[in-house]
Amino acid sequence: MYGLGILKGLGVTFKHFVATYTADVRYGLKRYTGDKFETRQGVDATGIYTVQYPEEKLAVPERFRFVPFLVVEDYDHPDRPGHDWCTACGICAKVCPPQCIWIVRAEDPVTKRPIAQPEAFFIDIDICMNCGYCAEFCPFDAIKMDHDYELASFDRTWTHIHDKERLSKQFSYWKTIAPTTAAEEAEARGGWEHIDVIKEKKKKAAAEAQAAETAAAAAEAAASAPAAQQDEAAAPAAEAAPAAAGTTDADAAREERRRKREAALARKHAKDQDEG
Amino acid sequence: MTDQTSIAPQTVNAGDIKTAIEALKQQFPDWVQDDTRQGYSGVLVDRNHLVEVARTMRDQYGFDYLSSATAVDYLGVEDSMEMVYHAYRTSGGPALVFKAQTPREGAEIPSLIDVWPGADFQEREAYDLYGITFRGHPNLKRILLWEGFDGHPMRKDWKEPYYEEEHKPFDSRWPKGYVRRAEELNAFGKNVKYPADLDLSRLNDTSEEALYSGMGLGVDVEKLTADEKLKTDRLVVNLGPHHPSTHGVFRMIVTLNGETIESLEPVMGYLHRNHEQIGERNSWLANIPYTDRLDYISSMGNNHGYVLAVEQLLAMGNRYQAPTYRAEVIRVLMVELNRLVNHYWAIGFLLNDLGAFFTPSLYAIAEREKILDFFEAVAGSRMMCNYMRFQGVYKDLPERIRGVANLVNDQVRDFNTMDYLTELINERLPRSIDELDFFLTDSEIIKARTIGVGYLPPEMAIAYSCAGPLLRASGVPYDVRRADPYSIYPELDFDVAVRYHGDIYDRYLIRLDEMRESVRILKQILPRLERTQGEDFFAGNKSIYMPRVPLGEAYGRVENPKGELGYYVVSQGDPKGPQNPWRYHVRAPSFINLTPLGQMCKGQKVADVVAILGSIDIVLGETDR
């Protein structure tokens, strides 16, 4: 029969039309909340269903990537509140396809030697293509892709160049928006802290273990040696465990060493990359 | 890799290619030579005898399908330019690569349009971007840039306004990255700096005159009135560039006689951004997200083609590790889902073009949405996936497709990935394809509008280098997945969809067929995914962001939803210097499939043009590059 095909098609349209209403009726007022919402967004959904943005918003998946942010230590962190995770190694700036990351590496005011810290950090989010490379290749887990996609503004000049202050977000924020990924990364690092802190801790632990060993050895030696020699043997052992001392001098020295190591680490990374 | 790895593309019929090359060399000892440069393959043909040799290739050795023709500028390496051709047999097998070299000054190469009409647009592109003159080309005009543009921007010595450096990464970004606004370099601001040799006064647009000349315009009123009978005059109508049915900014200049089309000339380039030049400034890795932006409906397939091309180059070095089996499985999963996404979109919008405004499209888009949700959860983005990497993929599938509530979002979703996929592939997608079929296929209106319209005969489809559904709907069962297999396709069981009428209706039907085949592939992928759970998704060191790419050339091609997508890449870099492609060319199916548009529309009614264009399925991001 001529026209049957059209009728069949109209039947499908009618089915969709009805399905949308029956689904609405079936889920009642709960259709906008909780697991009902989830069902209607899943593969079993029937009918046409519109999310009423901006009243309703879909939760984005963990890997969702939008303009990056910089991870800083939590502001209530006991040792280094608000400390940048970024070491200004520059890898993100090099890997960024549209070249929208600008980093000023900090310098020692006296020696002019570079310090492994960003003095300034800019991302031109108008240019950023949200590719996620910066987050993927940062060796310090210091830059991450954000979930905040509502960045429209009335100013087209400087608002869209995010500076370090605008970019910085606490590490705990990353843990809330991407718990699984954050946990995976922490596992790879060996702890929840910044990789340098972890290394520092490991080193300290190793030093302490060594100190204990030396002390034990010294004690052993002392048992068999005359008392005069005992003092000399104990002295290096005490030096090997400076962490215990906690004087301001020792702190400064440690900080200095840490920075040097960070710089060296960054250099090494850069070199590895170049060779790889 | 497991023992089920794919057949290396090179081994299929390799003997045939070698025999053909040997025979060619014997036949034309003076004109045909092996290309002996490191990492190169194929033959060099004397440019003065190119047409003759090409005709022999086609007629005697059966290379009837010219896939890609592109130019390379070897400034500073050999100080010459060359055209690179990849010809295939439609019966399958690898490429016969041949090249013709020309000096850079007064670059000239004979046109192959008489041998393969499909060379038409590609030669015009090479003329436009490289300034090579093609002797014998009947319509040698600029195609992507406007007539009157000064210079040829793909030449190695051409520098764009705001030129910063030859290669990324730029030195100004680190360690002294004092930011400046990109807008301060605005072409219309006062800070713009043009290269010294750019003559602004020569930037005038004469393309309009060039377009209309020879179209038989103008009425001779005297003659008209002197004649007894009523005469009609030809009418030139511009369809586009701003036209809802063109899916972007695409323009067709149509000469009408009454309602019948006498000639149609496609005009493109409104979205041209010199993608290839950008790609040559970029590092190898940085091009992957850029490929997303070509055919933005099927970014996974774009990624796949590019990584395959670069992996061929990497494989010439000794540090290369082939992608793991799981990586291949995930890649195929993604590209097949992507094919569904694309065909939903294509069918939906074909119906829009036919006048069924948005009801069918929305049904199709609603299904597509489910796949995009999955892409978003896996790759981080719905359309700009940027998911594949050299030697693997970005990340393994997540355990759960989950949106976490946070400061910005409130409506939470949480699904197990494998459950979601299984349900999607086994239930939802087949159901919705059947529904689309039931909904549209029998409709008398659709049949009346599409059957017999926009006919493309098979010989013409091959000659014009058409690819994908357009080619197969004309009865040519050519599918790169089978003809020149890559990835794990050889071990998968599926048929190459083919239809024989070559009209719009068959192009619609073949998309439904292909969707069913894709679902069939996906059903075979599911157990493979289960089996390889937990295996590596990346081979080698994932933190390398500047891979060393050995010298050489490679052509990677995939069967993208819109047709054969090819990437021709050349690496010429000093191994210690910057790591950037020397040449990065995209053989864009949306672009080349437009070559026969004028032919297909000739004699049709003006209302059908939009439908014919819709049935080719183009995306302007890829057409214009």
Ligand code: SF4
């Ligand atoms: S890669 Fe990471 S650590 Fe290095 S500069 Fe970028 S954000 Fe900082």
Ligand code: SF4
């Ligand atoms: S997301 Fe991509 S484009 Fe954006 S800053 Fe990071 S690397 Fe650059």
